[in-house]
Amino acid sequence: MIGFLALLLCAGMAHGEEDVVAAVDARAGEFAAVAQAIWEHAELGYLEERSSALLQEHLAAAGFRIERGVAGIPTAFVAEYGQGEPVVALLAEFDALPGLSQQAVAYRAPRVAEGAGHACGHHLFGAGSLAAVIVAAEWLQREGVAGTIRLYGTPAEEGGSGKVYMVRAGLFDDVDAVLNWHPADRNTASPRTTLANKSAKFRFRGVATHAAMAPERGRSALDAVEAMNHMVNLMREHVPQDARIHYVITRGGAAPNIVPEFAEVFYYVRHPDANILPELWDRVVKAAEGAALGTGTRMEYEVIHGNYNKLPNTALSQRVYEHLQRVGGVIYNDDERAFAEEIRATLGRTRLALGSEAEIQPFAAKDSKGSTDVGDVSWMVPTSDLGTATWVPGTAAHSWQAVAVGGMGIGIKGMVVAAKVLALTAVDLFADAALVAAARAELEQRRGEGFAYAPLLGDREPPLDYRK
Ligand SMILES: [Zn+2]
Ligand SMILES: [Zn+2]
Known part of the structure; x- marks a missing residue:
């Protein structure tokens, strides 16, 4: 068994992948600071000026070319590094939710009365994706292979459909694969649908x-x-x-x-x-x-x-799952465990046990009753799924408990797991043309013949003032 595992690890850790993991660890402090700053800004949909600018600042410093204010949205951007194909893209969300301001404490206590808070963990979403693309860009440079890594700065996920305008503007037309993730109360790479x-x-x-x-x-x-x-x-x-x-x-x-x-x-x-x-x-x-x-x-x-509903992509998600298993889950230190136990006491009945943050959930297709603007992206480009345990097991999204752990070590540890898995999968895509082709073939089969994209929101302009 040990021999088999060693073989598996050797096979998986080809083309400098251990360097990729080490690079995320080496710069984890920098990416944690970005997440913390966005958590503190807690800007609402289409108003995320400081959060968007901060991500762009780090991308520019890493040598990315940046197109700002795309699709008629001031806080939307596309940043890219490298040349040629394949084009691998990650998404960075960064909008907060109204009324959910919360300190990083294990009882309900707003930072700003009636203010906004990162109750969906989009500060981790943005900073974790930033980490992954920067490390993937470093790998591209080191290996000297063809390929383009992109980060899409996607505002206003919460009811603003920011990505839909970006899809409608054709910004995803030349992308080969999108590696999507979202903060969660567990580690999972199961391919999922949404409504x-x-x-x-x-x-x-x-x-x-x-x-x-x-x-x-x-x-x-x-x-x-x-x-x-x-x-x-x-x-x-x-x-x-x-x-x-x-x-x-x-x-x-x-x-x-x-x-x-x-x-x-x-x-x-x-x-x-x-x-x-x-x-x-x-x-x-x-x-x-x-x-x-x-x-x-x-x-x-x-x-x-x-x-749109989200189309799963099993080919891509399977590869994400393999990397998630290798990277492993979130390991709390003593302080984090004590904090997690206090949070758990406020959650009521939950089936997911404390300790499961260290485990990886089995790979199985999932249907979510929620909705996301990643749906539209997934009909244009093969799109994988990933959730990591940025929240204490049993925590619901859009809760003060999600905001609280997002502002301390637990959230950051979950983000680092995601960054490693995403960077490893991106690097895989640059080295594995068969995977890119399989993901594309699956998308074409799922959306059927003669598919023509027509956004559900029609030709309306982005509602830039919907949170004002
Ligand atoms: Zn949300
Ligand atoms: Zn969300």
């Missing part, structure tokens, strides 16, 4: 009047919202089981004695297949039109975002 997701704000306009003295003169915009919601709720019985439809009423009137002149409802519609989603979407729009007709109001809607 396609389209959203819009439906706005109704009626006639205001005194609700008691002259109700017959009014036309309630809130009635229209309620009628729409009722129709959509009836519709739930007649949609595919795996659809998800949810809404919030964002404007419902000012006072009960005024018939609401204006009301707004914000809808998300999700389905596992981006090709089926538009049929569901059209029915929701019909319900809105019917509601306006029946209540004597006017309706218009604005599409806010739209993400």
Whole structure:
């Protein structure tokens, strides 16, 4: 068994891969400082000026060529190093979430009252990908082989669909493989799907009047919202089981004695297949039109975002998994273990045990009910998946516990695991043309013949002020 493992390690650690791992370790302090700075900036979608600039600064210092403000988004960028094919790309997210500001302590305590926080770990996402591309670039230079490594600075993942505009602008057209990752409460390279997701704000306009003295003169915009919601709720019985439809009423009137002149409802519609989603979407729009007709109001809607479902790529993910097994999971020191135990006490019931952060989850296809703008990228370019234990096992994304560990050693250790795995897989792709071809063949087979990309959000411009 030991002989077999040694053989496996020798086979895997070809072309200077131990140097790649050592290079990540050697510069871990620098990349941790980048993550920490972005964690402190905690900038919201499309407003990530300092976070984006910091990543670009490190890329420029490492000799990357940078195109800034791409796809009409000031904080989006494409940085590249090297020449020729294959073109291997990583993604760097860096937007925070509103209302989730949190100190790096094991109890709820905002850093800034009602401020933003990195509850999805995008500061680690950005800095970990930065580490991987810089180390891969150093390898390209050392080995003197052809190949281009890119980092896409992708703003506003949280509801802003930043990547979709970048895909729509053709920025991914010449990429051979995308190595995607995301902070998680476990180590996994399982290929996963997500739900396609389209959203819009439906706005109704009626006639205001005194609700008691002259109700017959009014036309309630809130009635229209309620009628729409009722129709959509009836519709739930007649949609595919795996659809998800949810809404919030964002404007419902000012006072009960005024018939609401204006009301707004914000809808998300999700389905596992981006090709089926538009049929569901059209029915929701019909319900809105019917509601306006029946209540004597006017309706218009604005599409806010739209993400394709994520296509898995087993060929690429399998290779990521092999590297993840070699690199291994996250090992806490005594302080980190004590911190993790305190966090665990706040989590409630969870099936994932403390200690599992050191293990690698089995390789198995996974269906997530979430959505991401990586979906659109995955229909254009073979895209792998990776999650590393940047959070204490059992922690949910978008929680204060995720922010807390993201600001201390636990988050950084998970990020370093990801950086090593990503750098190793990137280097593999430069040395293994068969893997690049297999990943491409799988993409073509999965998306089917005659695929033509049409973004779910249509031709709208990036909503640069959606978090203002
Ligand atoms: Zn998120
Ligand atoms: Zn996220």
